[in-house]
Amino acid sequence: MIITKQKDFNELLSSIGKEPIFIIGCSECATMCHTGGEKEVLEMKGALEDKNILVTGWVILEPACHLQNDKRILRKYKDEVNKANKILVLACGNGIQTVSEIIENADVIAGNDTLFLGEIKHANEFEKRCNMCGDCIEDLFGGFCPVSRCPKSMLNGPCGGSIDGKCEVDSNIDCVWDLIYKRLKEKKQLQLLKIIQEPKDWSKSTETRRVL
Amino acid sequence: MNYRSNLEQVLSKGKFAVTAEIGPPKGSDPDKITQKGEITKGCADAFNVTDNQTAVVRMSSMASSCILLKMGLEPVMQITCRDRNRIALQSDVLGASAIGIKNILCITGDHQSFGNHPESKGVYDIDSIQFIQAIKNMRDMGVFQSGDKILSGKPDIFIGAAANPFADPYEFRVDHLEKKIEAGANFIQTQSIFNVNKFNIWMDEVRSRGLDRKVHIIAGVTPLKSLKMTDRMRFHVPGVDIPEHVANRMKNSGDPKREGYEIALELINDIKKIKGVHGLHITALFWEDIIPSLVRESGFLPRP
Ligand code: SF4
Ligand code: SF4
Numbered sequence: 001m002i003i004t005k006q007k008d009f010n011e012l013l014s015s016i017g018k019e020p021i022f023i024i025g026c027s028e029c030a031t032m033c034h035t036g037g038e039k040e041v042l043e044m045k046g047a048l049e050d051k052n053i054l055v056t057g058w059v060i061l062e063p064a065c066h067l068q069n070d071k072r073i074l075r076k077y078k079d080e081v082n083k084a085n086k087i088l089v090l091a092c093g094n095g096i097q098t099v100s101e102i103i104e105n106a107d108v109i110a111g112n113d114t115l116f117l118g119e120i121k122h123a124n125e126f127e128k129r130c131n132m133c134g135d136c137i138e139d140l141f142g143g144f145c146p147v148s149r150c151p152k153s154m155l156n157g158p159c160g161g162s163i164d165g166k167c168e169v170d171s172n173i174d175c176v177w178d179l180i181y182k183r184l185k186e187k188k189q190l191q192l193l194k195i196i197q198e199p200k201d202w203s204k205s206t207e208t209r210r211v212l
Numbered sequence: 213m214n215y216r217s218n219l220e221q222v223l224s225k226g227k228f229a230v231t232a233e234i235g236p237p238k239g240s241d242p243d244k245i246t247q248k249g250e251i252t253k254g255c256a257d258a259f260n261v262t263d264n265q266t267a268v269v270r271m272s273s274m275a276s277s278c279i280l281l282k283m284g285l286e287p288v289m290q291i292t293c294r295d296r297n298r299i300a301l302q303s304d305v306l307g308a309s310a311i312g313i314k315n316i317l318c319i320t321g322d323h324q325s326f327g328n329h330p331e332s333k334g335v336y337d338i339d340s341i342q343f344i345q346a347i348k349n350m351r352d353m354g355v356f357q358s359g360d361k362i363l364s365g366k367p368d369i370f371i372g373a374a375a376n377p378f379a380d381p382y383e384f385r386v387d388h389l390e391k392k393i394e395a396g397a398n399f400i401q402t403q404s405i406f407n408v409n410k411f412n413i414w415m416d417e418v419r420s421r422g423l424d425r426k427v428h429i430i431a432g433v434t435p436l437k438s439l440k441m442t443d444r445m446r447f448h449v450p451g452v453d454i455p456e457h458v459a460n461r462m463k464n465s466g467d468p469k470r471e472g473y474e475i476a477l478e479l480i481n482d483i484k485k486i487k488g489v490h491g492l493h494i495t496a497l498f499w500e501d502i503i504p505s506l507v508r509e510s511g512f513l514p515r516p
Contacts, residue, residue, distance in 0.1 A: 151325075156340075158380070160375075161376075162380045162381070164380065177384075194387060196341060196345065202337065
């Protein structure tokens with residue numbers, strides 16, 4: 001799941017100004033994160049109208065990151081979109097860009113901050129789980145990912161600062177090395193940790209690549 | 213035998229080594245380094261120069277090491293993986309070797325969120341173990357991490373690593389040490405010790421695996437300067453284990469500075485008797501002028 005957080009409303013207002021606006025949400029991750037589902041889009045509509053901003057219309061894309069679906073759906077909202085000078089997108093960074101590809105005449109405004117690829121632990125509680133490094137090595141670590149979950153991406157064991165199983169950088173999150181150690185111990189696979197892991201091949205990460 | 217560095221020579225001859233830490237200044241004034249160098253000259257076999265410790269910007273460890281070299285002091289240049297990728301790390305190893313630095317301590321580094329630029333982006337391209345291995349391969353095989361060949365001059369570095377006998381998961385600590393040795397560490401400097409019992413348990417395991425014969429273990433000691441520093445280290449510095457009885461001595465003393473000094477002397481006395489410990493590493497944070505008397509009273513002067 002792509003985890004997003006809605007931007008501060010006042011910050012959004014300053015980028016929107018007073019101009020007519022069309023609001024776009026997303027049926028997938030942003031719905032699950034409560035940052036851009038139907039409920040949040042309607043709440044946003046109400047809040048903007050309270051500030052005397054004209055909302056020309058709204059739509060939930062299915063999902064916003066799907067170019068062909070977006071084109072098809074947005075065609076039906078052509079008039080509402082054309083009346084707007086601003087398009088507020090409550091989706092992830094990808095959804096926002098897919099919309100930018102289609103709508104050229106209005107300013108696209110990012111309504112959400114995109115945080116990470118992570119897990120929904122409980123409602124509205126999320127934790128990062130993957131950096132999309134392009135070369136998954138979780139099986140070496142009992143099924144846990146030190147690349148994304150250790151703030152120092154340590155591949156050969158924990159740093160010296162883990163305290164009571166928590167990370168030295170943030171005591172709210174588990175030290176992933178503590179999880180790795182315990183899991184491998186349970187499975188009697190601690191010998192895996194004796195292998196020196198070579199430097200990671202970051203060229204496999206998707207940073208500058210386009211994958212078909 | 214040709215020794216790479218004075219530190220290696222002392223350790224290889226089986227003498228008890230002493231190293232001391234010199235923190236570079238928060239500014240470009242070279243006198244701040246020379247002053248600390250003058251105070252501690254002759255008290256240690258080599259001097260650790262920290263690399264933007266606790267992620268606070270200071271004079272670079274390379275430049276500070278260079279200043280010490282000019283004074284005739286031998287540096288242990290610390291390099292962290294926090295701020296450099298493998299290109300910059302290896303480049304600095306070549307540069308360090310070129311200007312006469314012979315000891316490098318490889319550390320992953322304190323996370324940038326603890327320092328004075330918490331908004332910076334950490335690098336962490338490789339970790340300390342991978343860095344140790346990279347230097348070893350540069351030195352012994354003449355190849356860079358990628359496998360590309362070094363063309364002129366292999367860096368002849370005595371490779372150091374840090375170890376924390378007190379951190380969690382506790383049972384993994386000796387395995388971790390073993391990995392650093394396997395990667396190529398020649399000497400180990402430990403986290404400052406306040407809990408001798410726990411350190412002894414770690415050392416028992418180190419000896420039972422014969423690791424004290426594969427690497428030189430240099431035990432860390434930090435004299436506590438005040439109650440404030442004690443509390444700060446106890447509660448806010450990750451990986452430091454100050455037991456209650458030590459903290460209480462600091463709390464109940466009328467002269468905490470004196471007490472901290474006494475505690476350090478006692479710790480050194482206990483530690484030097486532990487089999488397999490080959491040296492002492494003194495980190496006297498903002499208290500470098502205590503180092504000479506600490507070393508003298510512990511019976512480590514004159515240095516070889
Ligand atoms: S190893 Fe790479 S792909 Fe696998 S979970 Fe971690 S960051 Fe994601
Ligand atoms: S405490 Fe654990 S998760 Fe946090 S930086 Fe250290 S090794 Fe990584």
